[in-house]
Structure formats: C-alpha cells, structure tokens
Amino acid sequence: MGETAPGPGTPPGEGDGGSGVVGGAPLWHGRFAAGPSEALMAFTVSLPFDRRLAAVDISGSRAHVRGLIRGDLLTPDEAGAVLGALDTVEEEIATGDFAFLPSDEDIHTAVERRVTELAGPAGAKLHTGRSRNDQVATDLRLWTKQALTSVASAVLGLQSVLAARAEEVGDAYLPGYTHLQQAQPVLLAHHLLAHGWALARDLDRLLACRERADVSPLGAGALAGSSLALDPEGTAVDLGFARPFDNSLDAVSDRDFVAEALFVLALIGVHLSRLGEEWVLWSSEEVGFVTLDDAYATGSSMLPQKKNPDIAELARGKTGRLVGNLTGLLVTLKGLPLAYNRDLQEDKEPLFDSIEQVLLALAALAGMVETATFRLDRMAAAADTPAAAATDLAEWLVARGTPFRDAHAVVGELVRRSLAGDGALADLVAADDRLGPEAAALIAPGVPVSRRTTRGGGGPAAVAAQRERFAARLAADRARLTS
Ligand code: ARG
Numbered sequence: 001m002g003e004t005a006p007g008p009g010t011p012p013g014e015g016d017g018g019s020g021v022v023g024g025a026p027l028w029h030g031r032f033a034a035g036p037s038e039a040l041m042a043f044t045v046s047l048p049f050d051r052r053l054a055a056v057d058i059s060g061s062r063a064h065v066r067g068l069i070r071g072d073l074l075t076p077d078e079a080g081a082v083l084g085a086l087d088t089v090e091e092e093i094a095t096g097d098f099a100f101l102p103s104d105e106d107i108h109t110a111v112e113r114r115v116t117e118l119a120g121p122a123g124a125k126l127h128t129g130r131s132r133n134d135q136v137a138t139d140l141r142l143w144t145k146q147a148l149t150s151v152a153s154a155v156l157g158l159q160s161v162l163a164a165r166a167e168e169v170g171d172a173y174l175p176g177y178t179h180l181q182q183a184q185p186v187l188l189a190h191h192l193l194a195h196g197w198a199l200a201r202d203l204d205r206l207l208a209c210r211e212r213a214d215v216s217p218l219g220a221g222a223l224a225g226s227s228l229a230l231d232p233e234g235t236a237v238d239l240g241f242a243r244p245f246d247n248s249l250d251a252v253s254d255r256d257f258v259a260e261a262l263f264v265l266a267l268i269g270v271h272l273s274r275l276g277e278e279w280v281l282w283s284s285e286e287v288g289f290v291t292l293d294d295a296y297a298t299g300s301s302m303l304p305q306k307k308n309p310d311i312a313e314l315a316r317g318k319t320g321r322l323v324g325n326l327t328g329l330l331v332t333l334k335g336l337p338l339a340y341n342r343d344l345q346e347d348k349e350p351l352f353d354s355i356e357q358v359l360l361a362l363a364a365l366a367g368m369v370e371t372a373t374f375r376l377d378r379m380a381a382a383a384d385t386p387a388a389a390a391t392d393l394a395e396w397l398v399a400r401g402t403p404f405r406d407a408h409a410v411v412g413e414l415v416r417r418s419l420a421g422d423g424a425l426a427d428l429v430a431a432d433d434r435l436g437p438e439a440a441a442l443i444a445p446g447v448p449v450s451r452r453t454t455r456g457g458g459g460p461a462a463v464a465a466q467r468e469r470f471a472a473r474l475a476a477d478r479a480r481l482t483s
Contacts, residue, residue: 024103071229174379186458276315293371325350
C-alpha cells in the first residue's frame, strides 16, 4: 500500500502523484469515475490477513468454474483457460512468486485479477453469478473445517500424553483439593485424566462445530441467488461440503460457525489455563510436585537459579485473548442487518488468531507434560497427613450405623483437639471408644486413597476402570477424526 502511481485501470485523470488515489482498477470500476483513495484502501484492505485463504479460494473458484460449465455459462475452452490460470496462481502463491498489487484489496480480488491477466477474455467470466459475499463465506467455511480438524488432532495429542502419563505413574497419589485446601488424596492418574475428560468434551464440541460449518454458501451470490443457471448443490458436493445453503440471505451473512469456533477455542483455552495454573503451582519450590524438563522451561535473564514455567503461565495468560476474540466477534455481529455487511470482514483476524494460539498452546503443553518429572515422593508426603483420613474415619463410623452428621461431628472434634495440641490424631482416634485402634489404622500412609472405590472415584480400582474407559474414548475419537 501507499503507492500512488496510476495503475492499468485507474480512471482517467485520477491516480496522479499527489491525489492520494491508489493505482489499479477496482472490481467495480464501471460505476466509478474515480479510483479508491489511499485512506480507503488502508482502512478497508484485508489482504494482509486473508492471504491465508488463498488455497481455499482457489478450490472454491475451481468448483465454481466446473459449475459454470454444467450451466453452459463457460465453454470447455474458456473453462480450460481459467482452470489453467488458477493452477498458475496456485503455483505462484505457493512459491511466493505471486506479485500482489496495491489495488488487491483482498485475496479474492488478487486471485481474480491474476486469473484475468493469465486467461485473457475467459478470465472475465470467472466471477459469473458469484459475489465476494458468497465467495468469502465459502472460503472461510472451507478453512474453518480444516482448522477445526487440526485443533481436534492437537487436542487428541495432549489427551494421549495425559493418558500415557496416567498409565506410567501407576497408583501414585497426591492430595486432592477443594478451595485449594487439602481435601482427600486421589491418584495422580485420576487428576491427569480429569483434564483429559475436559478435553474429550472439547473434542466433541470441535466436531459438532465443524458439522455446522459444513454448509456451502456458494451460489448465494451477493444476497439473493441468481438468474443464471448456477448449481449450488453440485458445487457443494464438489467442495466436499455436507450440504448447500437453504437461504441465500442467511448463507452470506451467517457467521455463527465462526462465533461457535471462537467459543470452543476459548473454552479449550479456559481448560488449558486451569492445567497451566496447577503446573505453575506444582513446579514451585513450595509445592514441588513436578520438575519441568529444561526444554520446556525458561531461565531468568538476571536470576541465575531460576527455572520458570512460562508455557504453563502463557497457557493461563493467552486465554484472556481467546475470550476477547470471542467477545469481539459477538459484538461485531450484534445488530447487523441482513445480509452481507463489511463489518463481517472482522470475523477473520480473531478466528485466525485463536486457531493459531490454541494450536501453539496444545503443542507446548503436550511437550511440557510429556517430559516433566513427577516428584511422587513429595506428592505422597503431602497427601499422607493424618487429616487426609478424616472423611474415611467419618465413613467408618457411618458403616457401623452412626448417622453421617454425628460422625462428621465426632471426627471434626478430634481434628480440632489434635490441632489444639491434645495429641496426634491417630492417638486420639485410637483412644476414642467410638473409634478405636481399627479406625486409627485408616490414618496410615496410602490407606485413605485406596478407599475411594466407587465408579469414577480417585482410588486405584476405580481409576483402573477409568483408564480403560478413557483409552476406549480416545480410540473412538481418533477414528471419528479420521472418518
Ligand atoms: N474482504 C471481504 C470480507 O472479508 C470480502 C467480501 C467483500 N464483499 C463486499 N461486498 N465488499 O468480508
């Protein structure tokens, strides 16, 4: 941008050095006596970010051309020239040889302009029956479907790492928390898989979102369809969409699929931020449950001893921006009248950004979790406090007929007396005639966690069954993704 030399199609008298007019003929040059100002181009251009739609834009154009042949709107020769030009454009873009012009407002304009240069008169027929409104919606849906699939694979990648580590750590246990206060011990595998199940729901949402994105808007034209013999069903099939649009106004203005994708990505971010926050704590000296591998930690420029959990912190921190991307788009969409409005161009940057950031985060976290060393001795020591057995003591009383509320009070009072200095909890329990030595044995290291036996619970037998269910779910999801 910023070039003021007159271009090939600049209306006469415009585009001279000082006019602030950009060279090159805009797509609407027939109606306009003057070319676009630099200020307009600088403000409205989307090429810097929508270039990444080049490949899907070319696919969309190929399908459109084949539709035009079926409608007798292009002769085979004309179609051959246009398809050949599209091949060349694809090649030029792939190799970086494509020369973008200041007048190329977006990727659609750039591709069509170059096709017209290469294909001669036939090139001028490429846009027959098509608008950039249905074109950009088609491109973005194609792109989004692919991107959601990539994110789903990356989610599976992190889930696989969590599952592998959950297998490897066996029956190691750590404190389970509520309110970040020690509550009841659970297996480390149980804790790792808890994050895995959240990701399983994310994967579901990604695939559901992909399904709703799987509608072809091509053939909707600017807003109302066409008088020409277009073939929306045929082009939908050609592009691999599940179905064509039902309403042309909706087809060109619907960005639900982007908003949904941004929500799913923001929620993945929220999930990753929770894991990230825990790993920040776990890797601190005070907690010390995990040592990060050097390749997945950072140092300090000033403090020689430091090893910092930057991946975990950024997993936490970047979530703000993912939520912002969702919020921003929802506000953009709010109140927009039918059908296409240029506001909709604001859909792309948040989408591209959220996809990119979530992919980076998933890969970095997968590496961090895969390579970290768990300090199982420290986890067990933290979990083996006498108070960790408090609930088991109350349940021991319940199993012998004491109403739970009364059992809770009995144990609570012993905990309070122990904290007040009356003696070790185990001694107080052993000496209490409602409890006694058999109950006191529950306080021994490793015993409380073994008593979490119910389905989905945190003890060894329950977790063994859970591991199998998680592995089955992973295998099924992997198959869903490849089908
Ligand atoms: N760059 C535009 C976008 O992303 C393409 C569609 C422009 N359509 C229009 N009628 N100005 O939305």
